[in-house]
Amino acid sequence: AEAEAGLAAERARVADLAGQSRTLKDLLDRVEGEVATAKRSADEAKAAEQREAKATQDRFAAAGIRDPAKLAPKVKFVDARGDVPRPVSGRMLRGFGQPDGNGGMTRGISLATRAKAVVSSPADGWVQFAGPFRSYGRLLIINAGDGYYLLLAGMDQISVEVGQFVLAGEPVGNMGEGSAVQPVMSGDGSDPILYVEFKKDGGSIDPEPWWAKSPSEKVRG
Template identity: 55%
Template sequence: MSTSLRATVLTVSRVLAVGALLAAAPASAQEGDADIPLPVPNPERLTLGLTDEDKQDLGADEARALYKQHERQLDRIQGERVNVEETVSATEAERARLNERLLEVARKSADSENRLTALEEEMAKLREEEAAIRKQLRDQHREIGDLLAVMQRMGREPPPVMVTQREDALRMVRSGMLLNSFFPALKSRADSLAARLSELTRVLTEKQQRAEQLAAEKEELERLRTKTRDLIAEKRQRLKQQRARLDALDRAAERHAAAITDLGQLLKTLDKEVAARTGLGEYEEQLQSGEIVELKPRAKKAAFVQPGRMKPAVPFAQAKGLLMLPASGPIVRDFGEQDDLGIESKGVSIETRARAQVVSPADGWVSYAGEFRSYGQLLIINAGGGYHILLAGMEEIYVRRGQFVLSGEPVASMGEASASESRSGREARPSLYVEFRKNEKPIDPKPWWASELAKG
C-alpha cells in the first residue's frame, strides 16, 4: 500500500472511529459528560477499517485516547457488575427481613387467636354461672315467700293473750314452736340470698371485664390480620420477577387438575414441572447424593431461625418433633379415626376460629394451590424427599405454585363457619384438613408435631 493511500485510509479510519464513539454515546454525553464512561455496543468499531499495519501507524495521542476509552468502558462494566451484585445481596437481605416480619406477625396472630378462644370460653362459663345463680335466687325467693305467707296467716290468727282454756295453751305452744323454727330458717334463707346476690355482682363485674378484654383482643387480631395481608401483598410484589415462571406453572397445574382425578397422579405430574422450574430439583439431587447430612437437635432448631433461606432448613425426615400445627385449635378428628360413616381419616382435622390464619407446617415448594375435586381449596407443599403436605378447607390461598414457603409462614385463611356442627357443642366452626404423605401414601403426622402440641 502506497504512503499516500495509507494516509488516506488512516484518516478515513480515524473519522469512522470518532463517528463510532459519537454514535455510541447519548447526546447529553456528547455535549459535556465526556469524562463519564459509557458502554460501547461494538468496541471493535473503534478501529474499523484499520489493518494491523495501519494500527501501528496511529499516533500516540490517538492510541492513548483509544486506550483511555477502553479503560473507562472496563471500569464502567466493573461498576455495573458491582451494582448488580449489591442489588442481588440487597434483594436477598430484604427478602429475609420481609420473611422475618411475616413469621413474627403470624406468631402474634396465632397467640391472639388462642387468647380470644380462652376469653370466649371464660365468657361462656360466666354466662352459665350467672344463669345458675339467677335460678337459685328465684328458688330462694319462692321459699322466702312461702315462709312469709305462713307468718302472715299467723298474724291474722294470733294466739290468745290469756289462757282461759286448755286449747288456748296448746295454741300458744304451737305458735311459739312455729316462730322458733321460722325465724332461724328465714334468717338462713336471707343470709344465703345475700351471699348469692354478692356472687352475682362478682360474676357480672368479671363478665364486663372479660367483655372489654374480648373487644380489645378482637381489635388487635384484626390489626394483625391487616398487617399480614399488607406483608403478603408486599411479598407478592417482590415476586413479580418470577411471575413468568409462576404463571407457566399455574397454567400447567390447571391443565393437569382438569384432566386428572387421582391425587397421587397429580402429585407426580406437578412435581416434575415444579422441580424443573424451581430449586426443588437441585434440592432433591442433594438429598439423593447425601450432601445434606443429619443435624444435631440443637442445630435443627437453630436452622429454622434463618428467614432468608431458599431451601428447607432441615430435611423433612429429620424434622420430627419440630413442626407447628398449621392453625390454632383442637384436633377434632385424628389420623386413622373413623368418621360418622365408618371411614378412617387419612389426615387430621383441626377446628379453627372463623377467618383463622393457616401457616405452612414446614419449609417446601408449593406444588398446587387452587380448587381440586371434593377437596375444595387445596394447597400441596412439596417438602422434598418424597414428602408432601396437603391442606384443605381454606377459603383463600395466599401463595402460588412454584413459590418456596417457610415453616410458620401464612399461606391461607379459613372461612367464617363450617357446614358441620362443632364437636364441642359450640356454634359451627371452620375445619382445616391436614394430610402428610410419603411417596404418595398417607402417613400419621403426629411424630412431626412439636412435643407440646402432640400431647393434645
C-alpha cells in the same frame, strides 16, 4: 410483564392439573412426576455448557416450571420430627387412621379453627399445587423434600404461588367463615375446617408424632 406472564402460566398449569386429576392421589402422583421431571432437567442443565444451561432455564421459565433445586430446607423434614409447628390452632375433629364414615380410614386429620384464622406452612418447602380441587376446597401441596409432601385443604384464600419456596411458620393462607370441605371432614359445618395430610413416597403417614409439643405438653412430659 414477564413475571406476570409466568404467574399466569403457573395458574393455568395448576388448573389443568386439577382438571385432569380424578382423586387426590392422582393429583399428587402428577405433581410428583412434574417434580421428578423438573429435577432431572435441572441436573442436566447444570452439567451442560453455560449457554445451553441458560437456554434450558429460559425454556423452563416459558413453560412455567421452577427449578426445585434453587433453594433447600434449612432442616430436613425427616430431622424435624417432634418439632414441626402446627399450621393453625384448632380443635381436633377427626384423627389419623379413624373410620371416615364411608367405609374407609382417614389418611389425615381435621381441625376446627376460628373464622378467618391464618394458616402457616408446617415446614420449609416448595409450593407444588395451590388452588381449588374437587371437594377439598382450596388445596395447598408443599414439597418438603426427600419424598415428603404436606397437604393443607379447606382454606378460603391461599396467599402463595406455585414454585414459591416457603419457610416453616410462614403464612400461606386464611380460613373462611365456615367449612369448605364438608364431604371429607366431620363436623356440623359451622366452623372452618382445615384438613391436613402428610405423605411420604406416595403413602399417608400419621402427622401426630411430628408436631412440636406445646409448653404445657412439655411440662407433662
